Amino acid sequence: MHPERDLGAAETREYSRDADLVNTWRFAHEPALTDRAATLAALGDKRATPADKFRRPAPGHRAGTGGFALVELMIVVSILGVLAAIGFPIYSSMHQRARVAKAYGDARSMVGAVTLYASHNGSLPVALASLTQSSQNELGQTAGPFLVAVPASPSGWGAYSYTTATDGTYTISASGDGTTVRLP
Numbered sequence: 001m002h003p004e005r006d007l008g009a010a011e012t013r014e015y016s017r018d019a020d021l022v023n024t025w026r027f028a029h030e031p032a033l034t035d036r037a038a039t040l041a042a043l044g045d046k047r048a049t050p051a052d053k054f055r056r057p058a059p060g061h062r063a064g065t066g067g068f069a070l071v072e073l074m075i076v077v078s079i080l081g082v083l084a085a086i087g088f089p090i091y092s093s094m095h096q097r098a099r100v101a102k103a104y105g106d107a108r109s110m111v112g113a114v115t116l117y118a119s120h121n122g123s124l125p126v127a128l129a130s131l132t133q134s135s136q137n138e139l140g141q142t143a144g145p146f147l148v149a150v151p152a153s154p155s156g157w158g159a160y161s162y163t164t165a166t167d168g169t170y171t172i173s174a175s176g177d178g179t180t181v182r183l184p
Helices: 011-016 017-029 036-042 070-121 130-134
Strands: 163-164 170-176 181-182
Touching: 011 181, 070 130, 070 170
Parallel strands: none
Antiparallel strands: 163 170, 170 181
């Protein structure tokens, strides 16, 4: 039965005969109570107000509190810290490997230029700067430049060095990040 009003005898019989008819009668005669939150408020349910119609607190939470608990935030921060601790060394070693790869690639291109220079001129260049200029061989043929510019070494590395030996061999090298690249 409706707690706030006393139904008459005819209405009680109607209620006991078919509860749906009573609900139909009640909602037809009380249009203000058609809203669920308003109905619950009229019945004395303090949790239901028109401002928060169907909001119920989740199990373990108090009504009216929102946001995250301190423990939840601490767990998220600790997970982010673990991920950063794993990711930072990988990230920094990736930069180091990239610098080594750049030095190796630059040295390979300079070896190719020295080989072309030696093939054209019949002798090794005196310095790496000789590769950036045209040269004329003993037959009067002009070739070059064999390099547009001597590449800059990777950041934190020393400049590329070029040394020749008396037996007709040469070495191009650079050092940095605890590594030495030496070709050929």
